[in-house]
Amino acid sequence: MNKVLIVDDSATMRKIITRVLRQAEIPVGAVVEAGNGVEGLERLRSEPDIDLILSDVNMPEMNGVDFVKAVRTSHAKEALPMIMVTTEGGEAMMKSALDLGANGYVTKPFTPESIRRALEAYLG
């Protein structure tokens, strides 16, 4: 089963995404969480078996764009799928994240189906 890292400064949004992953019947085993990009990088170092990242864009300390950049410049993580999650209004930052190597995005509000569509190509 796949291990997913959710990076979002809202604990509630992390819970929502976790529940939506279950509801969408996506083959996810463990879910690990981080509150910003800095914590996300720490998680990746301590748990190298993470299969996919779902990351917010607008976060304090290290935002999603800088997080993508940091992950992609790490040779060990250059192929790790990264899906960005943002509000409709965050599209400019989201475009930067895609330019830096994020694989896709989901906009809030989202449905289990939209999450499933964004992730299905990356989770076996």
Next chain:
Amino acid sequence: MAERSEPLAQSAPTLPSDRELVDHLERAVAEVFATMIGECERIARLDGALPGEATREEGRVELDLHAGASAAMSVEREAVVEFRGPLDGRLSLRTGEQCASAIARGLLMSAPDDPLAREDVEDALKECANMLTGWIKSQALDPVGSFSMSVPFIGAGQRELVGPPLGALVYRTSGGLFALELTRRELRREAGG
């Protein structure tokens, strides 16, 4: 009659009117609630002026919905998101404890008897305000200029008029009423800046 030979100048995109912003907010509520929270029914729309309100007792206000209608509403929670750009403003979501919990349960897909921590409720209200403002920014503001949004924050629960009102919407949910208010934010500009 001679025809104009020079091409017509392309008009610059103009900021949406107050009424159009409230239209976008109404569509945002429909989308966000239908997708992630649950049912809500609009019971009032106020263009221009925000509803008059008078404090009736501790934590409760009487909203004047115009046309002789009024509604009593608890206002114990407020989530705010500001936007800045060619137009500075803010969206405020104000509601009572029960309705805030109903919104949080909808977002979290929680059962009615699941306990909710205070921070879960506040976080859910902030997310709701964030998604609504994000919708307005994407649909109404980004096409005409460069805008940014603040991180959502919890307000004092009391009306804090920071500039001219744009409009308001009042909705009923299974947990009670909530109000959304859009206001322009009057920023003090540096002299000569």
